[in-house]
Amino acid sequence: MVVRFFPSEDERSGDGDGRRKSPKRASRRPAGEAAVAYLPGAAPSERAQAAVAAVRSVAEADAAAAAEKDAAERALDKVREKAGKRATNVSLHQLARRGMSRWELEQVLRKREVDEVVAEAELDRLESVGLLDDEALAVSLVYAARARKGQGRQAIEHELRRRHIDEEAIQTALADYDQEEELDRAIEMAKKRVAQLHDLDDQTAQRRLYGYLQRRGYSGEAICIAVGDAMATRH
Numbered sequence: 001m002v003v004r005f006f007p008s009e010d011e012r013s014g015d016g017d018g019r020r021k022s023p024k025r026a027s028r029r030p031a032g033e034a035a036v037a038y039l040p041g042a043a044p045s046e047r048a049q050a051a052v053a054a055v056r057s058v059a060e061a062d063a064a065a066a067a068e069k070d071a072a073e074r075a076l077d078k079v080r081e082k083a084g085k086r087a088t089n090v091s092l093h094q095l096a097r098r099g100m101s102r103w104e105l106e107q108v109l110r111k112r113e114v115d116e117v118v119a120e121a122e123l124d125r126l127e128s129v130g131l132l133d134d135e136a137l138a139v140s141l142v143y144a145a146r147a148r149k150g151q152g153r154q155a156i157e158h159e160l161r162r163r164h165i166d167e168e169a170i171q172t173a174l175a176d177y178d179q180e181e182e183l184d185r186a187i188e189m190a191k192k193r194v195a196q197l198h199d200l201d202d203q204t205a206q207r208r209l210y211g212y213l214q215r216r217g218y219s220g221e222a223i224c225i226a227v228g229d230a231m232a233t234r235h
Contacts, residue, residue: 084122102127135166141160152186156217157170202234209227
């Protein structure tokens with residue numbers, strides 16, 4: 001590449017021997033401005049120009065893809081935000097009705113077609129603020145089963161597992177379960193029940209008492225003792 005300077009005003013006015021150049025040949029470029037020209041054969045080849053064009057094309061395609069990805073991510077964030085609000089509304093409505101295990105609420109969200117990622121985040125959030133607590137639920141269910149329903153340990157364990165409460169939480173809730181207390185409840189329930197079977201013969205009444213206590217989850221040993229004590233009150 002060479003740098004060619006345009007001639008000065010004096011040089012433009014003549015060719016050195018006193019003769020003036022034709023006005024048509026005089027350059028209009030400002031004095032002192034340089035023009036850049038390639039030497040013959042030094043201009044980029046067609047192959048080089050094509051390579052440059054290819055690089056530019058790739059760069060433009062990458063920029064377009066990045067912009068499209070950003071737009072898609074923003075749209076996905078809006079969708080998930082909306083889904084998150086819906087998951088929260090569904091969860092709070094369900095928990096206001098009754099206590100639920102994490103598994104139970106997860107099934108509700110799945111049936112409502114809440115996105116799995118959104119549902120998982122909502123369940124974690126509810127656990128972090130104490131609105132979803134399997135251990136506390138297990139303790140509450142054990143108390144209700146014993147005090148209000150008169151159920152035995154077997155029935156209580158079955159109910160907790162049916163609701164998919166963690167096994168460790170189940171055992172913690174039943175840690176202070178008193179077998180003697182269970183026996184006392186079984187005897188009390190059997191005596192109340194046998195009073196309602198006064199019109200049946202002993203064999204039928206005894207069979208009914210066994211079935212009654214079995215359905216409430218009492219152990220075989222507790223049932224035998226309770227039925228024996230209850231039948232003794234018939235005579």
